[in-house]
Amino acid sequence: MTIFEQTLTVNNGNRISQLGLGTWEIADDKVAEAVRQAIKLGYRHIDTAQDYFNEAGVGEGIRTSGVVREELFVTTKLSAAHKDYDSACAAIEGSLAKLNIDYIDLMIIHAPQPWANFRNGEHYFEGNLEAWRALEDFYQAGKIKAIGVSNFEVVDLENILNNGKVKPAVNQVLCHIGNTPFELIDFCQQHDIVVEAYSPIAHGAIIGHPAIQAMAEKYGVSLPQLCIKYDMQLNTVVLPKTANPDHMASNAELDFTITDVDMETLKAIDSIDYGQASVFPVFSGK
Template sequence: MIFGETYTLSNGVTIPELGLGTWFIPDEEAAGAVREAVKIGYRHIDTAQAYENERGVGEGIRTCGLAREEMFVTTKLAAEIKNYEEAVKAIDDSLEKMGLDYIDLMLIHSPQPWADFRGGDYAEGNREAWRALEDAYKSGKLRTIGVSNFKEQDLENILASCTVAPMVNQLLVHIGNTPAALIKYCEEKKILVEAYSPVAHGEFMRHPEVAVMAEKYGVTIPQLCIRYDLQLGTLPLPKTANPEHMRDNAALDFEISEQDMAILKTMQPLKDYGEFSVFPVFSGK
């Protein structure tokens, strides 16, 4: 198990290097999933306004038996919110729904609304949303702030005018989808990259080359995929409500060789993400 290992963000706050994603975990099941994860050793839980389970995640944090400061909680500002006033209200709404005095990390979920993903120009709206996050950070409501799905030009837009630089950029990073140039850019700007969908939303379970590589190391396909993201220097966020899978996903006490990492980095992208291809982050549009 890799619990206890952390990254240090640009403002000095530490963040556990493995998190539990909660996308598609229903609100009524989220509290139980969080409590199970905490029993196993997870201290980092990731949710979003768009997941519609903040209430349940917050309940799980409050009832998990640990002091609040032992847990790291992330949520995300809805992608559609591109003005200051709505962003301020949405931040307070997340705090109220979760029943928490502060949130450890809050991200802008996407540089564009989902209905126009990778579409129009929302530069000014992102600056306004970011200003709301900055103010909440300065007031102590948020311990760290960042973005998600931001490309280099989106980050440049924020960095050009911000008073607090983004500390995190949460991206789709997995074998066959390794945005090396963007990861390097973020590293240079002291922005930690978090990797969501490290198992490509389950599509790698049917990937023959990845299966052969996993067998070579005597590990499961998800373990290989999560370990890959860790060795890239990113923070993986595997999603599951299954305690057995939670436990397996953290059993990462092995190392992929440099030669095999090179093979995995150049592996062909997935042709599609199955039923999840309808979501903008997987289709790119």
């Protein structure tokens, strides 16, 4: 089995490749080629979002990849701005049109708050239920094969679990060495919600971290490879982003196992200085 064939099964029986390609910050006119290169290398899971403004390019890359649609898994995200049913439905229709790939494998609410109010204390419970109802309707219609959320905390998940008709398939969250939301991961896994890890290399801030670099050297791998493997061994889907085919290939060279002892050492690293990448989320303008 290759790394690209390694999958996790979500609660409706669909399978997701555990290693995917993230496309944040890849421009719409460049992303089609990045997607084609990734698929040529063996990637079968591509992640995009309405707020990345590159869905059309991702769709072009899928359609022109030379690989049949059914072999590919495509995720997009409903913009965090949509907290009412009608605007969410219109936005979902927009994603289907821009991607133009017949159906979406997974669509998720990008955040519980609109980006300008991210983590400001308001949880938008009713608005998220309205957005969730829109996703449920497209799911029931077969236009989306699985639905989920992103950046949701436990209280946000409980709102959907207690009031929605369909259980979220995934929760996509920031998760990397030095910033691993263990309690949230445990909650999700206890409720049969797959965790997806974005920014496994901490927006690049991990590069040069002495303890993590030393661990990578111990295994004879690169620091990014160690970081991606760490998330995979937490039983998460991992979504490193890159438009560089060399990096795509390197990120998939994961034929090693971190020992339990070393995993515990990595779990104990509890802080990473993001430096210039500390402004998060990038969409908020804060």
